[in-house]
Amino acid sequence: MTAPLSEDLRARDLVELRGVQKWYGDLHVLQDIDLSVAQGEVVVVIGPSGSGKSTLCRTINRLEPVDEGTILIDGAPLPQEGKALARHRADVGMVFQSFNLFAHKTILDNVTLGPIKVRKMAKADAEKRAHELLDRVGVGHQAAKYPAQLSGGQQQRVAIARSLAMDPKVMLFDEPTSALDPEMIKEVLDVMVDLAERGMTMIVVTHEMGFARTAANRVVFMADGRIVESADPESFFTNPQSDRARDFLGKIL
Numbered sequence: 067m068t069a070p071l072s073e074d075l076r077a078r079d080l081v082e083l084r085g086v087q088k089w090y091g092d093l094h095v096l097q098d099i100d101l102s103v104a105q106g107e108v109v110v111v112i113g114p115s116g117s118g119k120s121t122l123c124r125t126i127n128r129l130e131p132v133d134e135g136t137i138l139i140d141g142a143p144l145p146q147e148g149k150a151l152a153r154h155r156a157d158v159g160m161v162f163q164s165f166n167l168f169a170h171k172t173i174l175d176n177v178t179l180g181p182i183k184v185r186k187m188a189k190a191d192a193e194k195r196a197h198e199l200l201d202r203v204g205v206g207h208q209a210a211k212y213p214a215q216l217s218g219g220q221q222q223r224v225a226i227a228r229s230l231a232m233d234p235k236v237m238l239f240d241e242p243t244s245a246l247d248p249e250m251i252k253e254v255l256d257v258m259v260d261l262a263e264r265g266m267t268m269i270v271v272t273h274e275m276g277f278a279r280t281a282a283n284r285v286v287f288m289a290d291g292r293i294v295e296s297a298d299p300e301s302f303f304t305n306p307q308s309d310r311a312r313d314f315l316g317k318i319l
C-alpha cells in the first residue's frame with residue numbers, strides 16, 4: 067500500500083481546481099469541484115458512467131473551458147489560447163481510452179513530433195529521448211513501425227511514451243485500459259505503476275481497482291458531476307461513506 071504523502075510534498079499543489087462549474091446546456095456536468103493534487107501524488111478518479119470524469123480531465127487539459135471557478139497548474143492559471151496553451155497542454159500529458167496515435171507516422175515520429183514542434187528540441191535529441199522512452203515502456207524494437215502494426219497494449223504504451231516525451235508536470239489518464247483486451251491490460255498498468263513509483267503526479271480515471279489499491283494515494287469518487295468522496299484507497303474500499311459509493315462498489319467489485 068502506498069504511504070500517505072509527507073507534509074513537505076503536500077505543500078506544493080501541481081493541480082488545483084477551485085469552485086469549478088461547467089454546464090452543457092441544462093446539464094450541470096461539473097458541480098462545485100474543489101480538487102488539489104500534490105506533486106508526486108497519484109489520484110484515482112472513479113464513479114458511474116456519465117458522472118463527469120472525462121469532462122474533469124478535459125477541463126484540466128483545457129480541451130474544454132469551464133464556466134466558473136479556477137484551475138491552476140503548478141500555481142499558474144490555464145491560458146486561454148495560442149502558444150501558451152500549447153505549452154500548457156505539453157505540461158499536462160493526457161492518455162485516452164483510444165490511443166490517438168498518428169496513423170501515418172512511425173512510432174518514433176509519433177513520439178518526437180511534440181518535442182520538436184512544441185518544445186523546440188533538436189531532432190537528434192528528440193530521437194534519442196524517444197528511444198529511451200520507448201525502451202522504458204517495452205516497445206523499443208517497434209520504433210520504425212506504424213501504429214496499425216502494433217497491438218492495442220503496445221499502442222497505448224507508445225501513447226504514454228509520447229506524452230512523457232514532453233516532460234509533463236502531470237499526467238492524466240482517462241480509462242487507459244478500457245479499450246484493451248484483458249491480456250494487454252496488465253502491461254499498460256505495469257507502465258503506469260512504474261511511472262507512479264518514479265514520482266510522476268497522476269490523475270487516473272479507471273475501473274481497475276487493483277491499480278487504485280496498489281498505486282493510488284487517494285481515491286476520488288464522483289457521481290452526478292460532484293466529488294462525493296475523497297479518501298485513501300484503504301478507507302474508501304473498506305468503509306465508503308456514501309450510499310452512492312457503496313452502491314457503485316457493490317456493482318464493480
Ligand code: ADP
Pocket residue numbers: 090093095113114115116117118119120121122
Ligand atoms: P464520464 O466520463 O464520467 O462517463 P463524461 O464526463 O463523459 O462522464 O460525461 C458527463 C455527462 O456530460 C454525460 O451526461 C454526458 O452525456 C455529458 N456530455 C459529455 N460531453 C458532452 C458534450 N460535449 N456535450 C454535451 N454533453 C456532454
Ligand code: MG
Pocket residue numbers: 119120121240241
Ligand atoms: Mg469517461
